[in-house]
Structure formats: structure tokens, C-alpha cells
Amino acid sequence: MVADIADRIVVMRQGEIVEQGPTAQILGDPQQEYTQKLIAAVPPLKPKPAARVSGAELITIRDLSKTYGGRRGLFAARTPAFTVSDRISMTIREGEIYGLVGESGSGKSTLGRMIVGLADPDSGEIRCGDQPVSRAAFLASKTLRRSIQMVFQDPYSSFNPRMKIGPALIAGSVAGGESRADAMRRARELVELVQLDQSALDRFPHEFSGGQRQRLGIARALMMQPRLLVADEAVSALDVSVQEQVIRLLLDIKARIGLSILFITHDLRVAGQICDRIGVLRKGVLVEENTAERILTEPTHDYTRMLLDSVPGRSWR
């Protein structure tokens, strides 16, 4: 990605310069094995093989609209109405990874927040199975709160820095009535599922790297045995090789426990690696929706083509 803006590149490893030179030379003819490894870690723009998703509808969204600003608020005149969701209709099926892709400000997070009951639409509806989803429904229903869990971009800010990982992982399910012993047993299993050592449970959040913390964020969400995981820019803050590990982990978890995932990202390359289907959001409008393979190889909307053209690294490949 740095290749898209830099004229020259300096490759560093553990505080020492490994190699430096003009961008084209470093990328086209890297001399050092370490540089070659870094370049090889950038995955190509290639969708994962199309999977047939035949599960039942888990999340159904119909005609969902939401506008910020406008009439409401003291400074209404200075805040023109801004539509973040414009009659969006889509479904997420059991066992699929659905990618929601769009530029910054296109309304991805707002849609994610409405699905996890953190915001309400102005009109339209969201259902999880038969159950309507709203802020009030989340407050009222323990089942709904368990069913839909969120993984954040930076799980560090959502872990209590003074609480060890073990207690942090089991807090939700113990509050929901599970015994500490049972919750701890499941926490040990989940820490292994996310490929960390059980000793992680006895450590504090700051003792982990970004990638490890993201694994712990995923383990914490899985403690609630959700049906849907909403992952909002869950790998965006990680470097490319760690991104790849977390993506493989999510694919592995999906395969093992048949979870559905709403994968929110601005990065079409990442979405192509992990998602079964992709919806492209532009200014609150779902402009195109298809299998990841079709979106990446035969986009029909100009905006999707523009997103594809702006995938980092494309200009020098």
C-alpha cells in the first residue's frame, strides 16, 4: 500500500535498514529475503472460491432508511439532512460471510450498529429469524443479545485494561446465568480455538499484540454462542500478514461452528478473500450485491469498478 504513494522505500527490521531504493526497484526486484517476504505477504486481488450458500435467512433487512441531521437538534439549520441508509434491503443467510463494502462515510457502520441494536432506523425493519431487531428489542431480549455479537476494530479499547482476559471473557455469560466453572471451561476451549495458549486467560490486555487482541475479541464474542458476528473493520488496523491470519481464523471458525458473519470493510481486496457474498454501499444506497467472485471479476456498477481500481497495490502490479 505504501507503494501507491511513496517514491522511495526504506525496508526496516528490528530497528535496522534491510534495503532501500526507488519504489519500482524495491517492488520489482527486491534483493533481500525479508523484503521478498513482505511483498509476498500482500495477497492478490482474488476472491475465495465461490461457495454455495444455501442456509435459511438469518437476518432480513427490508427498506431500511436512516437520516442524520435535518430537522432535529438545536442547530438544525446548519446540519442538512444526510441519508446514511436509503431503503436498504438485504439478507444474511445462515453460515455465510456477507461483506459490506464502501468508502468511508458510506454508512457501513451505521447499518452494523442498527443490526446490533445500537441505533434505530427511521423506517423499514430488521429481523433476526422471526424476531424484530431494535434497540428496545435488544434491551428486552437476552436471546437477541446473545444471538448477535460485535467484534470491534480495536478490541483493546473495549477490554477493561485492569481486568485479566479470563474474567473479561466470562463476564457476559456469567451475568447471563452460567456458572463460573462452566464459563471458564468454555473460555479455555475458545482461547485454543483462536489459536492462543490457555495462559492468555491469566494475562492483561496490554500484554498482547494487536493481532492477538483481535483473536481475544473474537473469543469474547463467541463466548455468547452467537448466530451472527458483526465484524466492523475487524482487521483494518492490522498489518497485512496478521490480517491474513485473522481472516483464516474467521474462515476456520465459520467452517467449524457454522456461524454467520457480517464483515464490514472499506477494503474490497480483504472482502474478496473472506466473503461469500458482497454488498456494495455508496452514500447509504446498496448499489450492487453479488457473490464475491462476481463482484471482483464482473462488477456491474461504476462505483464498484472505481473501488476495484483503487485497491492498494493495483497500480504497480
Ligand SMILES: Nc1ncnc2c1ncn2[C@@H]1O[C@H](COP(=O)(O)OP(=O)(O)OP(=O)(O)O)[C@@H](O)[C@H]1O
Ligand atoms: N450519530 C451520528 N450523528 C450524526 N451523523 C452521524 C452519526 N453517526 C454517523 N454519522 C455520519 O453518517 C455518515 C456515515 O457514517 P458511518 O460511520 O456509518 O460510515 P462508514 O461507511 O462506516 O464510514 P467509516 O468507514 O469511516 O467508519 C458519516 O458522514 C458520519 O459522519
